[in-house]
Amino acid sequence: MINLLYFLSRYGGLLTFVLLELLSVYLVVRYNQTQRDIYLNSSRYYSGILLEKTTQLRHYASMAEVADSLSKENATLYNRLYSQLAITPRDAEVDSLLSPFEFIPARVIKNSINQPNNNLTLNKGELDGVQAGMGVVLSKGVLGIVRNTSPHFCRVLSLLNSQTFISAAIRRNNAFGVIHWDGLSPNVVVLEEIPKHLDIQVGDTVVTSGHSSVFPPGLEIGRVTNYYIPSGSNSFRIDVELFVDLSRINRAYIIRNRYWDELQSLETTESK
């Protein structure tokens, strides 16, 4: 201790200076409102610049991947478009009846997969025609359901959320049930309520059933990896592995049903 004091008094001028000066500046920033505001604002300004640059860099680094997925999505859309043109009768009125679904492209600006109840934010809102209750899909998979909207953004109840229930079917035999997430793995969801007398095989493709106005029928969701009948139950419990890694998505499509308002008002009058 004595030695330490001796050392400080002999050579500690610079050390004492640096420590006390830092302490002073800390006091200035901590206890003076004006200086505190200036400090916070300028540090936010500089950290903002830094964050913006790193984000730009990251976006640039993932550009090739984004372009790939975009071209794939384009291809899927073209396929869908042409297959529909092929079956469209010449009558134009019937055409719009055949395909009541309209796709609104959107960018994912916030995403989570590690919460028990996950939500997303997309960059399309009321001004783009988005309303609560609409479905959100990916080029190969289902993302969730719009929960609420603001003029420019919407919050989406992710498929990985205990409140999300989506009607789905096995493509091979049209056996349909309900998909929800058990909160365990972010790329496995559970398909339930398929009666146990039906035939299920590992590797079957699960698609949207079309028994709702939210999703068009036939959108691919995932593949059956495992199934069993819980004791005392009349239906299968099927593990479905998703086709898309939900942690790596950046673009999605919000589905608008052209007859949304009509269907809503019809269904509400019925329930009264």
Next chain:
Amino acid sequence: MSQELRPHIIRLIFLILLQVLILRQIQLGDDWLRFAEILIYPLVLMMLPMRWSPAIIILVAFVTGLIIDLFYDTPGVHAGASTFSAFFRPVVLRIISPRAGYDPKQQLTRATFGMSWMASYTAIFLFVHILIVQILTVFTFYYWGELLLRTGLSWILSVVIILLADIIFNPKS
């Protein structure tokens, strides 16, 4: 030791009281003159004995600055400036070193080294001190005009007041 320490302690208490009870109340004008602040307490730091170690001098300066801050309600501003100028003090002393150099036993007064030495010591030391006070007060280099105005006004006034006080209260030579 206590014989040697006593004048410094008395000077410390007296100048701090003078600073916080009287000089703090003085406001010279409503216009740009309101930026002028008379600081006399740095004289305490200027006159601390040369043979004290730098660490002790810096510590004393920090505590003095903290006491001033307590009354000025500017935590850290005067403490930071005092710490800095105490650290810088040996450099100032070297700049204005007399031809014969210093003897550590000598007191840093006008009586020892003469009027012109005292004037340049005060001028350089106070410039450093007041510049840091104003930088910590304004806390941005964006309004550098205001910063320079504040520093210049306070500097001229403080140097004049300190030299006058020195001449009036120590009329030895």
